[in-house]
Amino acid sequence: MKTLGNIIWFLIVGIPLGIGWVLTGVIWCITIVGIPFGTQCFKIAKLSFFPFGKVVSGQFSSHIILNILWIIFGGLELAIGYLLAGVIFCITIIGIPFGKQCFKLAGLAIAPFGAFAVK
Numbered sequence: 001m002k003t004l005g006n007i008i009w010f011l012i013v014g015i016p017l018g019i020g021w022v023l024t025g026v027i028w029c030i031t032i033v034g035i036p037f038g039t040q041c042f043k044i045a046k047l048s049f050f051p052f053g054k055v056v057s058g059q060f061s062s063h064i065i066l067n068i069l070w071i072i073f074g075g076l077e078l079a080i081g082y083l084l085a086g087v088i089f090c091i092t093i094i095g096i097p098f099g100k101q102c103f104k105l106a107g108l109a110i111a112p113f114g115a116f117a118v119k
Contacts, residue, residue, distance in 0.1 A: 005052040005097055013098070014049045017105075021045030036066060037073070040112040047108065047117050051101040054117040056108050063113035075110050082106035 006014075025041030028034035047054060067075075086102030089095035108115055 001097075002053040005101075006050040009052060009098060009101065010049060014051075018045045018049040021048055036113075037070065040070070043115075043117075044105070044108055044112055048105055051104060052097070054119055056104055056115055056117050058115035061114070066113040067111040070112060071110065075112075078109040079106045082109055 021041050022045045025038040025045060028038035028041060047056070082102045082105045086099040086106065089099035089102060
C-alpha cells in the first residue's frame with residue numbers, strides 16, 4: 001500500500017507540491033537571512049513528493065523563535081491549505097489515506113524547525 005500510495009500521490013499531488021516547495025526554498029536561499037527557511041522548504045519538499053510510510057517527529061521546543069517567525073511569514077496559511085485539502089480528501093473513503101498525509105504535512109508546515117521524517 002505504501003508504494004502504491006506514494007505513486008498515486010506523486011502523480012496527482014506530489015509533483016506540484018514538491019516543485020512549489022523547491023522553488024520557495026530557492027527563493028528563500030537567495031538571501032543570507034533566508035537560508036534556514038529555505039532548508040526547511042527543501043525538507044518539506046522531500047517529504048511532499050513521497051509522504052507514505054514516513055512519520056514526522058522532532059524537538060519543536062528547541063527552535064521556538066524560528067518556528068514563530070515561520071508561522072508569521074506563511075506557515076499558518078500553508079497549514080490551513082493542507083488542512084482544507086485533507087478535509088476534502090477525507091470526504092470519500094478512498095481519499096482518507098491521502099487526507100492523512102495532508103494532515104501530516106500540515107503539522108510540518110506549521111512548525112518545520114526541529115522536525116524530521118523517520119521511515
